[in-house]
Amino acid sequence: MSIALLIIFVLSVLFLGISLKTLHGAFKRVESVKANFVVDNCYKKGITLVFRANLNILANDIEHNVEIIQLRIYNSNGRYLGSWTKDGAVPEDFVFTISNVHLFDGKDKMKGERITIDGFVKVKLNIGRYGMRLNLPVNAEVSISEEK
Structure with missing residues (x-):
């Protein structure tokens, strides 16, 4: 026994x-999996801020897909301006917008103001039988360019 x-x-x-x-x-x-998030351009269009961004997941030959991206946007004073969320497939280059009537507090010209963007990207990595999900932090800073 x-x-x-x-x-x-x-x-x-x-x-x-x-x-x-x-x-x-x-x-x-x-x-070593990382998310490389770059905002190429930001401009004001009416009561909307339009952002052109690029998201690249550096995953060392691990098959992966983006499940969700969630971003929070702040002005140079740290005041919350809005958030943006997208689930499902996010292309490498994409455009996102935030709109709010009180976004600019009566300011007519926003050119040159710094905008801070932070958030996370949920990535599913195909490792093992069930895979693994990671929340990768992303952040960027951009100046508002000429209004269109």
């Missing part, structure tokens, strides 16, 4: 070691 328990114990420890080594390898592969 004790020999059977000893064999079960040895096999359990062996399988635990193999599982931990596999898990360690998976985490080593995903530790």
Whole structure:
């Protein structure tokens, strides 16, 4: 009876070691995954701010897809201006807008004002049987260019 328990114990420890080594390898592969988010252009159009952005996921040959992107937009004083969310496939180059009647507080010209954007991108990495989801932080700063 004790020999059977000893064999079960040895096999359990062996399988635990193999599982931990596999898990360690998976985490080593995903530790360098990053999101590169750049806002190329921002301009005011009526009561709307229009942003042209580029999102690139650096995933070291790991198959991945973007599930959701959520951004919060602030002015140079740190005042919250709005947020933008998109679920599903997000192309590498995309346009997003925020609109608000009180966005500019009576300012006619916004050219040159700094806008800060931060948020996260939820990425599904196809690793293992079920995959892994990561929330990658993104942030950018842009000046409002000539109004269109």
